[in-house]
Amino acid sequence: MAENFKRRFQELCQQADAIEASKRFERQPLEGHFIDQNQLINWSVKVRHLLSAVCGPESVHLKQFVACEKTSMYLTNHGIFLKLRAVLDAAKEDYEGGYLNSLKLLVQAEVFDSELEQASELLSSGYVPAAAVTAGVVLEAGLREMCVDNALPIGKLDKMNADLAKADVYNKLVQKQITALADIRNSAAHGHYDRFSETDVANMIKEVQRILANRTT
Structure with a gap:
């Protein structure tokens, strides 16, 4: 089970790298970088599932991830993605360091x-x-x-x-x-x-x- 979780973290980080590499610059409706919305949804659902399984449904990691998913008139979907990626990276670091298991x-x-x-x-x-x-x-x-x-x-x-x-x-x-x-x-x-x-x-x-x-x- 532990190896499965570790592998899943790596897979989702690799998918995040691919999404980041696909970003494009647009001026409408908001100037900035954008990514494919369907890819973002697909990736975020899988990350949310992993965080729930590893960190727990009431964990600060999952709650922060859900909070960062909210759209904003001041952020492109790429900006939202960067916030979500930061939460995933934090959870991965805590998991690999054994901190999540200690808390559990x-x-x-x-x-x-x-x-x-x-x-x-x-x-x-x-x-x-x-x-x-x-x-x-x-x-x-x-x-x-x-x-x-x-x-x-x-x-x-x-x-x-x-x-x-x-x-x-x-x-x-x-x-x-x-x-x-x-x-x-x-x-x-x-x-x-x-x-x-x-x-x-x-x-x-x-x-x-x-x-x-x-x-x-």
Whole structure:
């Protein structure tokens, strides 16, 4: 997935170079350089899609790109294109520098922490099975994100766990720990409450937090 995004950035930058090379000078209706409007629309739609996928639908990059798409009586469509190209270049630089991924991890960490806090509250209130299931959901979501980050297929927890260990994202010991945590989650989800204790779930929440925290270090 990461290589696909990197290649797409390069392709769209090359297309931008071709559009820039095709500019022409006109005096009507506004004096300045112009480009083919259909080419601009085609290119901008593809860039917008990439920014949404890589940076996020609420990212500053996408919002700035959309803002720059607005027409102006003082700018030719080439002038608008130059502003759009600047946003693409900024996003490409941030992506290749790893800054977008770092921000994404921080946001995900906040979400996971919030969910694990909920699991802890459920445990404190005596809802042990619910706490185990909640922690298990967070664990599976974290593995899913790890697979996306490492261009691995998303599947069932056991398959993702095996693939991540095989790809050396983490070692065999962590793989075994995740398998044990998944067993607690499955037992809770299927009503086998005699197979785990309150202490097991408390440790599970701590272990899930530790495993996912390693993604941001």
